Amino acid sequence: MNEQAAREVVMVRAIEAADHAHEILSEDDRRYASRSAMELAQWQASHAGSPVTAGTFLHQRAGQILKRMSERHAAFGPILRLPGALNLLWTGLPALALLAGVFLDRITDPHRVDLLSAPLLLIIVWNLAVYAGLLVWPWLPFGKPKPSGSGLLRLLSLGRTRLPRKLPPVLASALLAFMAEWTQLGRLLTLARLGRALHLGSALFALGAVLSLYARGYVAQYSAGWESTFLDTAQVHALLSALFMPAMAIFPLQGFSLADIEALRFGQAPALPLGGARWVHLYAATLLLLVVLPRLLLAGAAQWRVRRWTRNFPLDLEQPYFRRLLKALGGAPGTLRVLPYSFAVDEARDKGLSQLAARLLGEQARLMLRPSIAYGDDPREALREVKLNDSDATVTAVLFSLAATPETENHGALLDHLVRESARGIAVLVDESGYLERVGAQAGGPQRMAERIALWRQFCSFHQAPATFVNLLHPEAHPLDGGAGLTLSAAA
Template identity: 65%
Template sequence: MNERIARDVVLVRAIETADQKREVLSEDDRMYASRSAKELAQWQASDSKSQVTTDHFLQQRSEQILKRIAERTPAFAAFTKRRSGLKGLAVVLPVVALLLGAGLDRITDPHRVDLLSAPLLLIIAWNLLVYLGLLVWACLPAAKPGGAKSALLHKLSIGKTALPRKLPHALSAGLLSFMAEWTQLSTKLTTARLSRTVHLSAAMFAVGAVLSLYARGFLSQYSAGWESTFLDATQVHTILSALFTPAVSLFHLQDFSLAEVEALRFGHAPSAEGGARWVHLYAATIFLLVVLPRLALAIFSNWRAKRLEKHFRLDLEQPYFRKLGEALGTGAGVAPGALAGGGVLRVLPYSFTLDEARDKGLATIATMLLGEQARLMLRPSSAYGEEAAEALRETRLDDVGVTLTAVLFSLAATPEKENHGAFLEYLVRHSARGVGVLIDESGFAERIGAQAGGQARIAERIALWQQFCSFHHTTASIVSLIDPSTRPLDAGAGLTLSAAP
């Protein structure tokens, strides 16, 4: 599916997941959207004489649900029309860079061409350093976005981060969840688009600097020369030869000798030679070392962005999509990409020993998430404070037979970065298909639920865990293993996976 369809699908999933009490979308709304989407997808496949695909079904369903919510909540309609902050930046930044490059002549002598021109040499040196940095970065392991970079990606992926006013609480929670998730899912696409803009802007800055040289040359008589406290003519000749050799060789420009460089030193007898020769050398060198490579990088980034935009990948093996796949069915000529029920839920408890009742509750949750044919794979509990690598040494996190991996924490525990966080970070980093988080409230609720202010304490602890999991790039799904029906995880409220780094 393309970016627009994926964005709508992720938005609908976030809203349905947050709307557990059916305040925004009733059960009838969801069932009607699924039935209608199935029919529309079948008609679309019939018209094109192809099979029904999951993409068609999800597209039709998300469009109907978003339209229905927009009709009921006008403030939400404005949110759906938001676009990323990159479109304006992609136009403004190259134009500003061109103007800034053209303004370089304001900080140089308008009547001479300095053979050791600091602005022009800095342009070349900076871009060569950037190319070296890109090569080194390409060889390094992929790093997880964080800090200021994540904030920038969030702004560029979503645009305005403020929510519209007068939205139902469940809808606001869904939009917040969507913005965080979409920022993570679209990181590669946003980075490609940003790279395209940055490389194009760098090329435009260099073009502006060269144009300013030629424009000023039409109105002023250049005199060429150089001066230095620490460099002699031989060193300057060596530097300029290394710098201008590619341009001289490729464009067959006039070369220069050591004697000519010596004669152009300011303070010696004035040279009759004008500056046009050196303007051409600098212009050709900047074109070869800056403009062409930057344009090539911009073209590559544009190709990558277009490719990611047309083929935006979502993990359709997640429980939410599997449950929707039951509405689409498996016997109606569904294409290979369609979904089927069933699967394996692997649970990794952390400092949590399950009794028989809670073990049965987990089996019920597996059925809620993956359908009637779901199977539960319960791993031994990891001890508090134990290193994740040691605790999981016999667990294959890349097991293709596992549909969904979830960490199980107890709400009674207070989340700690160095223990719970380290365990979760290890799983997020090493799980190829992502990892979900289940927080069991049953033990904590039994202990303090009936006390004065107990419900408020439970709500505070839930908020703390949700914030903690969000910090570690996943979402906490609250469950009750004693009575799973009190915290249902169904098609509208599935377990959210963290994206694999």
């Protein structure tokens, strides 16, 4: 699916995940959206002569739900539209860079070509430094992508989005969750757009400087020369020879000798008014080779990535929420693989896990319950026979008991190993049933429950594996049908 379709699908998922109590979207609304989406997807597929795709079905379903939200909440409609200010930014930034380059001569002498022109040398040196930085940045420890987003990244992904005050609290909460999730999902696309704008802007800035040099040369007579407090003639000759070597090797441009450089020194001899054109050509060719062409190539590569991701947005449809919805299209039933840790799963809790799997992955979902990992076992040894990245399991979840106190050297070591080794992500289930039976009826029991839940939530988040709290004796205690599903950790 394309970017707009993925955006709508992710927004609907956030709404369903937040609306546990069906306050803004009833069960009938959801069933109607799924049924209508299936009919529309089949109609489109029949006209195209192709089978119904998951992306088409999900997009049609999201469209039905968002249309219903817009009809019920007038303030919701404008949020659906992509902010036009972002398109203005991506096109306006290169245009401003071109104008800045054209007016570059305003900060220099319009009647003089300085062989050591600070603005032109700065353009070349800066771009060479950028190329070097692009080569070494991925290898630096701090150059690797970070999972957390910044305010600037969110602004570039969504624009200045402000939620209307008239929205219901549940819908407002869902949209805030959507904004955070979409910022992360579209991170690479946003960075590609930003890179395209910056590379194109740099190319146009240098091109504007070249155009400014030639335009000024038609209405003014340049005097060429140089001056320096610390450099002598030989050093300037060596510097300019290295700088202009690529241009003179490719273009038929007139070179210069040490005597030419000495003759052009301001203060030593009269400036040569007819010598400006040679240096304009040299600088223009150098800027073209070292700045304009490389930056255009980088902008073209960024544009290729933008076009690819815009047309085929990388949305993972293997997540439990999508698997449950896509059961209407058929296909093999999903499988929930559970890895208990120091947890004896009795018959009642085994039944609760089966119900949880059905609610997450559809009625035909299967449960794959692995033997419990003993407390203190080495994760590598305990999971030696478990293929974390095989296709047999739709979702792999580690199961903890809320009654246990999380420990970094045991529970944390297991989570770190699973997050690091699982390319498809790992889910964390924390069962509250045992701890609730122990402290629920005691004085201060609810407070102790809340404190233990907060402890586990913080602990799992620290290990990059957000926790999902369940009650295996009463699976309905925590609604999951609204789309919350299991929270998968990002693969390392």
